[in-house]
Amino acid sequence: MAAASEGSSGGEVGGVYQHHAQREVCASRAKYREGRRPRAVKVYTINLESRYLLIQGVPALGVMKELVEQFALYGTIEEYNPLDDYPAEEFTEVYLIKFQKIQSARVAKRKLDERSFFGSLLHVCYAPEFETVQETREKLQDRRKYIAKVTCCKDQLQVKKQNLNTCFKKTFQPDAPAFHTPEVATNTWNLPTYVPDPQQSPCYKLPLRNTASVSKECCQSTLIAPQFTRDCAEASEYCSQKTPTPQSMHRGTCNIPAHCSLQRKFACDKGLNRFMPRTTQLQERKRRRDEGTKFALIGKDINNTEIIIGPRLPEVPKIDMDDESLNTSASLIRNKLKEVTHPVQAPELPAENSQTKPTVKQRRRI
Amino acid sequence: MSEKQQDLLGLGRLEYLQALVTEFQVTESSEAKEQVLANLANFAYDPKNYDYLRQLKVLDLFLDTLTEDNDTLVEFALGGLCNLCLDKINKDYILEADGVAAVINCLSCSNEETVMSAVTALMYLTTPQSRQQITALPVVECMLRFSLSANRRLSNLATIFLEDYCSPLQVEEARNLTKHTALGIPLPKN
Incomplete structure (x- = not known):
């Protein structure tokens, strides 16, 4: 019985995606689209994101300190201020918080949007309209750098692999040509294991042995x-x-x-x-x-x-x-x-x- | 164990994206189309998905959708392109498919988000080869107008475009041109 249930559950893991995937996924997707955010079908681009967050629905109870503390949990806050002129519901206030990093803003938004705060639901959204030209420029450049880093890592993996191999050849060729079989060259993840022990230990043992031989039996161990x-x-x-x-x-x-x-x-x-x-x-x-x-x-x-x-x-x-x-x-x-x-x-x-x-x-x- | 799980997840992701693409092509409901396209465009934000998206020809899907009549679809498709066009392979693919012309066409859209995505995408698509096409006189002229927009986000982007991607000479030329012509691309509506 237990084995059977295990088997079926194992089958399900693959099965949801393999056979029932489309129906299942479609159903859940429809639910997700209709249920979670009925109004906003939105595409987030870097233009829409920002280090600035606009927080609406803060109860007008003089809780700015608590609000900022709440947001500071997700990263360093550079600036914060209430937006008195911003249209707000009665008895609520609107605040603007500027994080040092866009990532902090992302996390804070995800965690605190639609959270209850002193009996009221917060609405948190990005506020890129408060950015200066320079801030927008940096934001776009950061995105560029990030993509370059992530995608280059993938591309350079092979280059690095090759470099590593040549490096190994340089150091170890005289000792052990056996380590440069094609299998090793293609498998990056095994390389590090070759670094420390088998080759080098003889090297640092050697001087010890020399001294031992010099001072004879008295210092063999x-x-x-x-x-x-x-x-x-x-x-x-x-x-x-x-x-x-x-x-x-x-x-x-x-x-x-x-x-x-x-x-x-x-x-x-x-x-x-x-x-x-x-x-x-x-x-x-x-x-x-x-x-x-x-x-x-x-x-x-x-x-x-x-x-x-x-x-x-x-x-x-x-x-x-x-x-x-x-x-x-x-x-x-x-x-x-x-x-x-x-x-x-x-x-x-x-x-x-x-x-x-x-x-x-x-x-x-x- | 974890590798197996990752494999499973990877497979799941591909299957899921495949399902989205299929639904986008099959469905008659424009609402579902929009939702699915938004979904795909948001997936295009994360570099982890690029392999899958290329596999499923989602880049072509985005590019094709740019010529749709439905504004929302165009907005989402351009958002998707803007999200994935920084990746070198994607960029080369889009340039190869003459995506620049399609994106430039979107600068005259009335939807602000579309226009902003277009400006950013053009900046991200700039390479030594594509620079000439992207900083063509009509585009620079358009950017000059955008830089005066009341929308801070749009004016910021246009300013960056003019300062970082165009030569002062190009800007000057475009400025002179706008002085003499009463015609211009209308500013996007709010």
């Missing part, structure tokens, strides 16, 4: 934050534990900041969202400082700091990384850099030896 922190920790481990030749050490220092900046981006994004009370911040900072000195001490047994005095690296700002392991590795790296550039202070030396091993363990635990 730069884009995945959690893994990255571990890698970073490892990297720092390498830096501190390997007995580096000056060369490899130099390379290490060059690569690490690159990670840091990447890492910082991730961490900042996370950290910005989080509020931390100042006391906690201070504690955290102290903890970090302590930790930092610890790690600084670890690195101390590498004694070639004096040898590597390369170009001074940009100082990494101390930022709360939001994640303990990130903080740890960040401070580790920071201290490493500090250590590389500044000679280690003497007074901290005694405590250092006893702490070396446990700190290494701590770091591993993280």
Whole structure:
């Protein structure tokens, strides 16, 4: 039953237009013509339209403000005034409203004509006779522009299509000639899907891969934050534990900041969202400082700091990384850099030896 | 889904317009004819309908109706032409069918709306090729008279025609001509 009714209704949709169309449509058309506007069989041209609307049948109750508010719903009103001399029915007033745009006037007329307003029916009509020559000129030009825009869009669709295709050829030809099959060329709507991914992603992956190969295993998964922190920790481990030749050490220092900046981006994004009370911040900072000195001490047994005095690296700002392991590795790296550039202070030396091993363990635990 | 619906609507629109055209050709009632023609002319306002209207040869229908005796029919047909003549394809078609001459003939109509539609249509039909025919001396002369009309809408249109579509020389020539002749096309009645 349900299926049958569905079927019939589906048939009707087509059917009204296909088979019963003429009778149905004729009947409705006749009704429409006789019923809705018995007097006025009217053809609207651009000559008849206007930004000026004449509103008749406004009850003389001092409701100009309300009337203007009502019309202002449909667009900016440039001017409005009562037309005292205009012949009006008793106890009603006539108003003239000038919209900024003709489209507003159109909508306002459609919405408010024959609407009840304070107990009286409004009659809204265009009033092009109030236009100046210039206003009429602009109106005609706007219509010209509108038609040009609408029809040109249709015509230029094909031209654009072609342009697009040539554009694609320019950019992508070396990579993938397969994308320029005639099917694609004729189908505009599929084109945008080719723009973003398949071609370009390799392009921006490439530099990353390059850096990865340069800095070896320690930054292979730069884009995945959690893994990255571990890698970073490892990297720092390498830096501190390997007995580096000056060369490899130099390379290490060059690569690490690159990670840091990447890492910082991730961490900042996370950290910005989080509020931390100042006391906690201070504690955290102290903890970090302590930790930092610890790690600084670890690195101390590498004694070639004096040898590597390369170009001074940009100082990494101390930022709360939001994640303990990130903080740890960040401070580790920071201290490493500090250590590389500044000679280690003497007074901290005694405590250092006893702490070396446990700190290494701590770091591993993280 | 929406595309299907649009297709259906598109089909419906074409069918509907076809029904209008058929009724216009078949009916004996002049009242129905007027109503149907008004309907078609209003459809001609929206560029979305241009394809259908061309398909149904409504441009020819409008052009043919310009020579009818019924003033209202002429008014509506010219309104329809005025509505669709900005589109390039339509414009070329009308120019090709010598629509300019037919429209110029309507400048002497007594119906104001018809005359105003004619003035606007002439402006919209102006191309480098049609300019000479549209700004012929009798037309410019006519526009000069219209520009003095008490009807603000008509005088505005005529002024624009003279200022934007005619050369000062043409206007001057027409002005001199009107000075010397007592004859002229009567102003349209209100």
